[in-house]
Amino acid sequence: xxGFDRRERRRRYQKQQRRRRLGIYxxxxxxxxxxxxxxxxxxxxxxxxxxxxxxATTQVAEPENQEEKPGNTEARKQxxxxxxxxxxxxxxxxxxxxxxxxxxxxxDITLQVSLKLRxxxxxxxxxxxxxxxxxxxxxxxxxxxxxxxxxxxxxxxxVHCNFYEDDxxxxxxxxYYYGExxxxxxxxxxxxxxxxxxxxxxxxxxxxQVLRDAKMPAVLLEIGxxxxxxxLQNMCDEAYQQSLAEVITGGLAEYNKKNK
Numbered sequence: 001x002x003g004f005d006r007r008e009r010r011r012r013y014q015k016q017q018r019r020r021r022l023g024i025y026x027x028x029x030x031x032x033x034x035x036x037x038x039x040x041x042x043x044x045x046x047x048x049x050x051x052x053x054x055x056a057t058t059q060v061a062e063p064e065n066q067e068e069k070p071g072n073t074e075a076r077k078q079x080x081x082x083x084x085x086x087x088x089x090x091x092x093x094x095x096x097x098x099x100x101x102x103x104x105x106x107x108d109i110t111l112q113v114s115l116k117l118r119x120x121x122x123x124x125x126x127x128x129x130x131x132x133x134x135x136x137x138x139x140x141x142x143x144x145x146x147x148x149x150x151x152x153x154x155x156x157x158x159v160h161c162n163f164y165e166d167d168x169x170x171x172x173x174x175x176y177y178y179g180e181x182x183x184x185x186x187x188x189x190x191x192x193x194x195x196x197x198x199x200x201x202x203x204x205x206x207x208x209q210v211l212r213d214a215k216m217p218a219v220l221l222e223i224g225x226x227x228x229x230x231x232l233q234n235m236c237d238e239a240y241q242q243s244l245a246e247v248i249t250g251g252l253a254e255y256n257k258k259n260k
Contacts, residue, residue: 081253082125084260085153089131089210090114091160093138099163099226106161106226107135109235113223114159116245124249129153145213154260155185155252156218158210161235162225171228172199173244176206176220185217185255192251196243199224199231217255221248 090111092098098106111134118128129151131144139147148156164170173193177186186203194200211218223244224231234240 080125081121081249081256083127084125084155084252084256085127085129085151086121086155086157086252087129087131087148087151087153088114088118088121089144089148089156089158091158093132094135095138099161101163101226101232104226104232104236106163109161109223109226109241110159111135112238113235113241113244116241117157117159117248120242120245120249121252124253141209142213144210145215145218148218149213149215154216154256156210156214156216157248157252158208158218158220160220160222162222163227164225165227168227168229171225171231172201173224174201174222175203176208176211176222177203178206178208178211178214178218182211182217182219184259185252186219188255189219189221189248189251192254193244193247196247196250198243198247217259 090107090113092105092107092110094107096107098110100106111132114130115133118130121128131139131147144158145156162174173190175186175189175193177183183203183205190200190203206220208220211220224235226232226235
């Protein structure tokens, strides 16, 4: 039994040694494989890095003919309104603010646009007077047309903002006239605004006192709807206000050229 036990223990010991060596060899082989894989990955990455080409830079050419935008004073047409007398009436005033949305008042928008319109007209040689230039003076409705008559101006332009509570989706520039002699003048305003990129509605008849009283070609311009959120934002924007001033100037000049 003792001899058998010694032989059995030797056999088991030799078997364990073979397993241990096999494990060592397998570990070494695995490590070698991992190293080779890592080296191969590194070589591929380095190869891609050094052989990659930079992407070509694409240059976008400026269009040869740039579309003229509303309010672009450098690109717009030059009109001749030399010695043409115009009265501008910024709607409402300190005591009567007109439409009010939050803290935005119609009287402020109409005055801002009217002052820009005055400057645009004077740049073209027109002689401009205004029913008010700030909130320190508020002429009543019955006085505004009379002021134009006393000044003996050639044209009267009253500037207002519209509001329609029942449908906030309605928007657009509108021009109103009273006398038939002002219909073509009003149509010229709408046509010029549309050509200048301003959203427009139609020229319309309007039985307004300032138009009834004025004895010369006269229009009342509703430059947009304060009840429309997007259009209200536009009317508060100085660049858009300048666009309005430019298209109104252009419309007056085109009408004056054809009728004087």
